[in-house]
Structures are given as structure tokens and as C-alpha cells.
Amino acid sequence: VANRGGMRRATWFVRCATCGISAEHDYFAVCVSCGGALEVAYDYSDALGIGPAWLQGRPHTIWGYSDLLPTPLGSPTVSLGEGDTPLLRSHRVAASHHREVHWKNECANPTWSHKDRFQAVAATIARDMGFRGLAGTSTGNHGVSAAAYAAAAGLESIVLYPPDTPVSFLHLAGVYGGQAAVTAWDARASLLERIIERPGWCRVDGRNPFGIEGYKTIAYEIVRDLGFAPQLLFVPVGSGKLITGIWKGFDDLRALGLIDHVPRHVACQAAGVDVLSVPLQAGSTEVPTRSGVYTVALSTREPTADSRVLDIIRRTGGRVVTVSEGRIMKAAQRLGNEGLAAEPASVIPAAAAELMCEAGEISEDESSVCILTSSLTKTPDLLPELSQRRPWRLSVNGDELEDYLLAAGLADIRGNS
Numbered sequence: 513v514a515n516r517g518g519m520r521r522a523t524w525f526v527r528c529a530t531c532g533i534s535a536e537h538d539y540f541a542v543c544v545s546c547g548g549a550l551e552v553a554y555d556y557s558d559a560l561g562i563g564p565a566w567l568q569g570r571p572h573t574i575w576g577y578s579d580l581l582p583t584p585l586g587s588p589t590v591s592l593g594e595g596d597t598p599l600l601r602s603h604r605v606a607a608s609h610h611r612e613v614h615w616k617n618e619c620a621n622p623t624w625s626h627k628d629r630f631q632a633v634a635a636t637i638a639r640d641m642g643f644r645g646l647a648g649t650s651t652g653n654h655g656v657s658a659a660a661y662a663a664a665a666g667l668e669s670i671v672l673y674p675p676d677t678p679v680s681f682l683h684l685a686g687v688y689g690g691q692a693a694v695t696a697w698d699a700r701a702s703l704l705e706r707i708i709e710r711p712g713w714c715r716v717d718g719r720n721p722f723g724i725e726g727y728k729t730i731a732y733e734i735v736r737d738l739g740f741a742p743q744l745l746f747v748p749v750g751s752g753k754l755i756t757g758i759w760k761g762f763d764d765l766r767a768l769g770l771i772d773h774v775p776r777h778v779a780c781q782a783a784g785v786d787v788l789s790v791p792l793q794a795g796s797t798e799v800p801t802r803s804g805v806y807t808v809a810l811s812t813r814e815p816t817a818d819s820r821v822l823d824i825i826r827r828t829g830g831r832v833v834t835v836s837e838g839r840i841m842k843a844a845q846r847l848g849n850e851g852l853a854a855e856p857a858s859v860i861p862a863a864a865a866e867l868m869c870e871a872g873e874i875s876e877d878e879s880s881v882c883i884l885t886s887s888l889t890k891t892p893d894l895l896p897e898l899s900q901r902r903p904w905r906l907s908v909n910g911d912e913l914e915d916y917l918l919a920a921g922l923a924d925i926r927g928n929s
């Protein structure tokens with residue numbers, strides 16, 4: 513498998529993430545032996561030449577890191593320019609808490625969320641395997657991204673959404689030519705099976721082992737941009753795929769000797785959907801299903817999570833931090849004051865990092881990265897609630913202008929800081 517500059521691409525294969533048995537026939541099933549989730553694994557001994565320089569100077573999409581992705585040989589990859597998102601230092605957190613906190617701004621992806629990294633890989637593999645369509649379940653962002661990448665790959669798409677999904681997500685999927693369908697929360701999984709059993713449809717839900725590999729590139733970019741692995745990583749957790757994928761990326765870099773430690777992974781959840789605290793405290797390896805989950809952070813409103821998240825938290829010395837609804841909304845506004853408009857689910861890490869700063873649980877020499885997963889602009893219903901200033905209505909002659917400027921404290925801004 514020859515590669516650029518004499519390097520060789522790591523050979524990949526699919527195996528059970530729990531018992532390690534290789535899955536040779538159906539990559540989209542569960543493990544035939546233990547029922548566990550399947551994952552892509554790599555033979556690093558093939559990845560000759562992946563040293564510190566490998567992280568730098570790559571092409572500016574996730575495919576710059578194709579040596580460590582399940583990339584098909586000989587067929588083109590699907591891309592809309594996903595990845596290579598900005599890593600921004602928070603001046604506000606530095607000023608108020610004297611801590612180094614960075615935002616990884618995933619809103620800068622083609623459909624304004626981290627999901628594009630998943631769907632770029634999933635669509636590439638699906639097309640390479642001869643599938644004609646992508647079908648999945650979503651709480652919003654996943655489906656919009658599936659529709660866009662299906663379009664980019666020349667494939668059809670159908671996505672099943674729960675009842676209270678903001679219509680903007682349904683219509684955005686439609687703009688890309690994808691078919692949105694709304695149904696009951698619990699009906700989504702069984703209806704997906706009915707679509708998948710027809711020929712030509714590839715599943716892009718949690719049972720697709722390929723898409724999650726795209727999330728590894730978040731870890732690669734963080735280490736590339738910081739020059740080291742941060743001590744703490746804050747990730748919002750719904751199904752748990754994102755945190756699992758990022759952890760896999762750090763684990764690759766550790767296995768290849770490019771970093772000396774893996775960050776402590778902090779799983780961030782709204783208190784109303786916290787499914788991790790109980791099994792963590794109980795020392796359990798399974799995440800139970802919780803009924804009646806509720807949060808304004810719709811995208812993470814999942815009644816359970818992948819059990820691998822418990823293992824990742826334990827292995828990395830991480831923890832769960834839960835935040836209240838009020839804290840989520842406040843964190844969204846504070847990010848607005850740094851020039852970032854992120855949706856509630858994606859500001860949970862920012863809220864969690866601030867909680868730990870306030871509690872003195874991050875020391876001065878520790879650096880943190882928070883993953884801001886998706887843009888607020890896709891949920892226009894929330895904009896009035898989060899807007900910090902009411903719009904002015906001005907007559908053409910501007911009679912009201914002086915009063916408005918005074919009332920808003922904008923008449924003389926020389927003393928403002």
C-alpha cells in the first residue's frame with residue numbers, strides 16, 4: 513500500500529471493540545460472539561514514517577490524515593472541505609480564571625457541525641462498497657450532514673428524526689436533496705431496520721463503524737495546533753460516539769509515540785440527561801437506559817450512551833461533569849461575547865470547564881480544550897432567547913436614534929471596556 517513520500521498507510525480491519533474478534537463479513541452488524549459494537553482497528557507496523565512531521569503540512573481536510581483512516585484504495589474520497597477547524601484561546605477564561613482554555617470550533621465545518629467528519633468517511637466507504645444511499649437516525653445535526661455528504665457522493669439519503677426536531681433541520685436536509693422523516697423517538701431504530709434491509713441502503717447510525725474514525729482527526733488537529741496533548745479534554749456526550757472517536761485519535765498518537773499522555777476525557781452532559789454518573793460510581797461497565805430525559809440541549813437528548821465511554825473516562829483518569837439548563841444558556845451567551853454562536857449542546861463543555869475552574873479543579877499549568885460541536889444558526893427558534901440585545905426599529909429620519917444610543921450605553925463608548 514504505497515503512499516506519499518514513501519510512507520505506508522496503516523492497514524485497517526474491522527473487529528469487535530469489546531472482545532476483539534475480527535468481523536470479516538458484515539461490517540455493519542454487532543459482534544457475532546458477544547453482541548458488542550464493531551470498530552475499525554489499524555496495524556501500526558505498516559504506518560512507517562508517521563513521525564512528528566506527519567501532523568504538519570497535510571492537505572486541509574480530514575483526508576490529510578488518510579494514512580490513519582479507513583480510506584479505500586484506488587477510489588476517490590468524498591469531501592466538502594470538512595475538518596481543519598480553528599482552535600481558539602479563550603481570552604475571557606484566561607482573564608477571569610487565569611487558565612488556558614481553548615475552543616475547538618467545529619461550527620466551522622461545511623454543515624456547521626463535527627458530524628461532517630463522520631459523514632465524509634461514512635459516505636466514502638458506502639460509495640466504495642457500492643451502496644446507493646445513506647440511511648440513519650438523528651437528533652438534528654447528524655441528519656443534515658448525512659444529506660449533504662450523500663449529495664456530495666452522488667447517493668440518496670433518508671434520515672429519521674424525533675418529533676420535536678426543529679423544522680430547520682428537516683428543511684436543511686431537504687435542501688441537500690435528502691429525505692427527512694419524523695416519527696416517535698423509539699420508532700426510529702426499527703423503521704431504520706426496514707429501510708436498511710432493502711438493497712442499496714447503508715446505515716449511518718451508531719452501528720456504522722467507519723464514520724466515527726473521522727472524529728479521530730479532531731485529536732490530530734488539536735495536537736498539531738497546540739504542539740502537545742492538552743491535560744483536559746471536554747466533550748459533550750449524547751450517544752458517546754464523538755468522545756469515543758476523539759479518544760481513538762489520541763490513542764493512535766500515543767501508540768505511534770507522537771504524544772506522551774492522553775488527555776483526561778471529561779464527558780459533559782446536561783443534568784437532565786446524565787446517564788453516566790450512576791454507572792461510573794457503581795463501577796459498572798454498562799450504561800443503563802434512563803427514562804424521561806430532558807434538556808434544552810436537544811442534540812444530546814439520548815436515553816443511554818455507548819458503554820465504551822465509561823472505559824474511556826476510567827482509562828484516561830477523566831470524569832463526568834453535569835451542568836444545569838441555566839448554566840448552559842449562560843455559557844452560550846458568554847461564548848457569544850467571544851464571537852462564537854454555538855448551539856446549547858455544544859456549549860456544555862464550556863459550561864463544564866468553567867464549573868471546574870470555579871471549583872479550583874483545574875490547576876494553572878493544565879491546559880484544556882473544549883469541543884464546540886455545532887452552530888446556533890441552525891436553531892433559529894433559540895436566537896431570540898439568547899440574543900443579548902433587542903433589535904432597534906428606526907424611522908428613516910432616525911428620530912429614535914439618540915434615545916436608543918443613550919439607553920443602550922452606546923452614546924459615548926470611549927470609557928467602555
Ligand SMILES: Cc1ncc(COP(=O)(O)O)c(C=O)c1O
Pocket residue numbers: 625651652653654748749750751752753754755811812855857858885886
Ligand atoms: C451538537 C452536538 N453536540 C454533541 C453531540 C453528541 O455526540 P454523540 O452523540 O456522538 O455523543 C451531538 C450529537 O448529535 C450534537 O449534534
Ligand SMILES: [Zn+2]
Pocket residue numbers: 528529530531532533543544545546547548
Ligand atoms: Zn465481541
